[in-house]
Amino acid sequence: MDNRRIDEIINKYDGKPNSVIMVLMDIQHENKWLPREVLEKVSNKLGVPLSEVLHIATFYKTFSLKPQGRHEVHVCTGTSCHQRGSAKILEKVQDLIGIKPGETTPDLRFSLEKGSCLGCCTLGPEIVVDGMHHSNITPDDVEAILKNYK
Amino acid sequence: MSDILLTIDGKEVRAKEGMTVLNAAQSSGIFIPTLCHHEKLEPYGGCRICTVEVESRGRTNYVASCLYPVEKNLVVRTRSEKIDKIRKVLIELLLAHAPDSPQLLEMAKEYGAKSVRFGKEPSFCVLCGLCVRYCAEVKKKNAIAFVDQGPKREINFIPEIASKECWNCKECFPLCPTSYLQAAYVLTQGLVGFKNS
Numbered sequence: 001m002d003n004r005r006i007d008e009i010i011n012k013y014d015g016k017p018n019s020v021i022m023v024l025m026d027i028q029h030e031n032k033w034l035p036r037e038v039l040e041k042v043s044n045k046l047g048v049p050l051s052e053v054l055h056i057a058t059f060y061k062t063f064s065l066k067p068q069g070r071h072e073v074h075v076c077t078g079t080s081c082h083q084r085g086s087a088k089i090l091e092k093v094q095d096l097i098g099i100k101p102g103e104t105t106p107d108l109r110f111s112l113e114k115g116s117c118l119g120c121c122t123l124g125p126e127i128v129v130d131g132m133h134h135s136n137i138t139p140d141d142v143e144a145i146l147k148n149y150k
Numbered sequence: 151m152s153d154i155l156l157t158i159d160g161k162e163v164r165a166k167e168g169m170t171v172l173n174a175a176q177s178s179g180i181f182i183p184t185l186c187h188h189e190k191l192e193p194y195g196g197c198r199i200c201t202v203e204v205e206s207r208g209r210t211n212y213v214a215s216c217l218y219p220v221e222k223n224l225v226v227r228t229r230s231e232k233i234d235k236i237r238k239v240l241i242e243l244l245l246a247h248a249p250d251s252p253q254l255l256e257m258a259k260e261y262g263a264k265s266v267r268f269g270k271e272p273s274f275c276v277l278c279g280l281c282v283r284y285c286a287e288v289k290k291k292n293a294i295a296f297v298d299q300g301p302k303r304e305i306n307f308i309p310e311i312a313s314k315e316c317w318n319c320k321e322c323f324p325l326c327p328t329s330y331l332q333a334a335y336v337l338t339q340g341l342v343g344f345k346n347s
Contacts, residue, residue, distance in 0.1 A: 040310070049286070051295030051308045058297040 001031040006038060010045045017046050020056055024063060032068040069104045069111035071149040073097070074128040078117030081124035085138075089125055090114060092139040096146060109150070156224040171215040171226055172200055182228050183237065183257055185244075185327060186278040187216045190288050196279055197244070199257070201236050203227040212236065238263045247273045248328040274330035275305055281322040281331050291315045294322065294334075305331070307338040 009026045013019035023042055028034060034057055043050040057063045075090045090101075093112065099105055101114040118128055123135030127145065134145050153164045158175050165174035170193060175182050185197035195217040202215045205225040212233070215226070227233070238261040245254055245265035249272060258265070277296070282305060285294050293311040296303055307316065316335065323332055 049292030050310060051286075051292040054297055054306075054308060055295045059299045 001027065001035070001038060003041070005030070006041055007045075010042065015046060017048050020046060020048050020053060021060075024053075024057060028063050033064040033066060036065075067104060067108060069108045071110050071130050072128075073110050073112050073146070074118060075101075075112070075114045076116075076118040076120075076124060076126050076128070077114045078121065078124075080117070080121035081126060084125045086125040088139045089127065089137065089142060092142045093127065093146070096143060110146075154220050154222050156220055156222070156226065158226040159228055165220040167220070169220050171202060171204065171213075171218045171220055171224070174220050175215065175226070175228065180228060182215055183260075184216060185253065185257075185276075186280060188280055188284065188325065191280070191283045192287060193217050194279055194283060196277065198240055199237055201233060201240075203230055203233055234261055237261050242267050244276050246271050247276050248330070251276070251328040253327040273304070274328050274333065276328060277303060277305070278327060280325040280327075281305060284322050284325055289315075289319060289321065291319070294331075305334055307335055309338055309342040312338055313342065 006027065009023055012026075013022055020042065023046065024034060027038060027042070031038070039053050039057060040050060042048070043053045057065060073093060075086060075093055077086050077090060094100060097105055097110045097112065099110070099112050101112050104111045118126065118133075120126055120133055120135060123133065125137060126133055126135040127137065127142070128134070129145065129149055134141070137145070154167060156163055156165060156174065158171070158178070158180050161178065161180065163174050163178045163180075165177070169177075172182055172184070172187065172193075182200050182202060185199045186194050187200065193216045195214045198214050200215045201212055203226070204211050204213055204218060206221055206223070215228075237257070241254060241258050241261055241263040242265065245251075245258060245263065246268040248254060249265050249270055257263070279296070281294050282296055286292050291311060292308070293315045294305055294307050297306045298304060312335070320335075323335075326332070
């Protein structure tokens, strides 16, 4: 992420120290993760100690301190989806892209997360890729779905 | 500003407005055990060892004395069967994390706490926050911070700052009730490789 964009985001909040969370959220949203240099820059610009910035960045689950893939894959493991066999789907996804939940593929194509209920219980079991719900699927459908995301 | 009169363990104590029950007790020589309290730091209320029984407006309540402000006619008891039990359980829980902390063992003797009751889960840090707060409030260096959340919460030296500031300071070392802090420092030192600068 280039420095100018970070400056723009910080200026949007008038560089106030109490806007750390908002600034970090905006950067997280655009960049998908928070590199160390970005945290240092935010700390310098806002006059908030680096330890405080790290405290916040590690506390909230929204923030990722590790690089994230281009596509976010969420597999629902909530009660309804679990009943309808989401465990098998998660297994299939893991087999296909070769990572466990919370990890990212080395080519930065996918990040895998599991969620306990993604909100569409009637459509389960489902996976959500980049915000797009793929519902009522079987393990056999997974390959065709993931193929669309390069 | 007029003084506030309150009773601690049957003794009349004069206190100024804005003082905490712990301050008032200490100023009149009444002992309340503490762990996360430090006179130079803002009250934290993390360890709850200083829990006392307060009686105000006819109600009895159990509060952390390091945070509770003095009030007129407050009746405070620093030892009772229930308080001893509260402190005992707290010490046992802390001992599960730091089984050999001298400070905790001493208190354990006083309150009859045994470390076998809860499974030992030595993380060696009891998250009292003394080091983190001392570095931020007194030294204003912020070289050490809490990271992560919930059961994974821990203290960490920030290598960028620690490599510059810590070597000549180390004032937080004697504060730590468990000696974990020194270990964390050496670990950071080992990982990042900074030394006398």
